[in-house]
Amino acid sequence: MMFNLQMSSTNMKLLPLACLCLLTRSGTTLADEQSPVIIEVKEDSDVILPCFLSTKENIEYKLFDWKKDGQKEVFLYEAGTHYNNGRPGQDEQFKGRVSHFPDELKYGNASIIIRNTKVTDSGNYTCDFPLLQPRQIFNIQLVVDRILKDRSAENIAGASPEPSVKILYQTKDWVLLQCEVLGASSKPTVEWQDSAGNKLPAEEPQVSERGGSFYIILQTTVMKTDRYCCVATQEEIRHQIYTEIYVKVNEPPQL
Numbered sequence: 001m002m003f004n005l006q007m008s009s010t011n012m013k014l015l016p017l018a019c020l021c022l023l024t025r026s027g028t029t030l031a032d033e034q035s036p037v038i039i040e041v042k043e044d045s046d047v048i049l050p051c052f053l054s055t056k057e058n059i060e061y062k063l064f065d066w067k068k069d070g071q072k073e074v075f076l077y078e079a080g081t082h083y084n085n086g087r088p089g090q091d092e093q094f095k096g097r098v099s100h101f102p103d104e105l106k107y108g109n110a111s112i113i114i115r116n117t118k119v120t121d122s123g124n125y126t127c128d129f130p131l132l133q134p135r136q137i138f139n140i141q142l143v144v145d146r147i148l149k150d151r152s153a154e155n156i157a158g159a160s161p162e163p164s165v166k167i168l169y170q171t172k173d174w175v176l177l178q179c180e181v182l183g184a185s186s187k188p189t190v191e192w193q194d195s196a197g198n199k200l201p202a203e204e205p206q207v208s209e210r211g212g213s214f215y216i217i218l219q220t221t222v223m224k225t226d227r228y229c230c231v232a233t234q235e236e237i238r239h240q241i242y243t244e245i246y247v248k249v250n251e252p253p254q255l
Helices: 009-023 102-107
Strands: 037-042 047-049 063-068 072-078 098-100 112-114 123-129 136-145 164-170 175-184 189-193 206-210 213-222 226-234 239-247
Touching: 037 047, 047 136, 072 098, 072 112, 164 239, 175 189, 175 226, 175 239, 189 213, 213 226
Parallel strands: 037 136
Antiparallel strands: 047 112, 063 072, 063 123, 098 112, 123 136, 164 175, 175 213, 189 226, 206 213, 226 239
């Protein structure tokens, strides 16, 4: 079963209608009857993991516990105390990124929101009411997909360094630009773009390989004033990095 869900807290009152039928039936869990609900999001986004009691009873003074992969403490709530107001025990991975919906507790809503999701957040989550009779446990599988972005801070081996750009030659009518990408261990795609993100025509790239690392030089000729980018992309590791250069080309006077 695929169930994609990503919304703001203002929509939380609509969530019971969408989720109760998937998560509960007559106050009993469906953990043993069906696969967990699957939620897919892009990394760096926020995601709501839904959890509702079918009875919609007030849970302000009850206990519910969110865990990841059966071990990591994500969010524990007990009669008003939780990880965001001094309760210890939350896993370091989730500190400062998880919150609940206090105004919704009276409706049996134990959902949480995880902010700024990471690929490492992917996994199996349980929302557990251990003291209820019968005990209720809800299962959710979260899948966080990588996006294409600058991953320099992640220290990924072989990730392309920031391109080096320069003006190689200039006349009053045109400018020859050069971009160098040095030392990427999986061969990147390198291209020139204008300020609107349009790919520019360029010379055939000069590519050499040394010790498993690629060295690429790419030249393009531009004929108007603009801000240009040299972009290096490594799809395999979802890494993209660029360097900008501002170019001013003489233009005919305005009439």
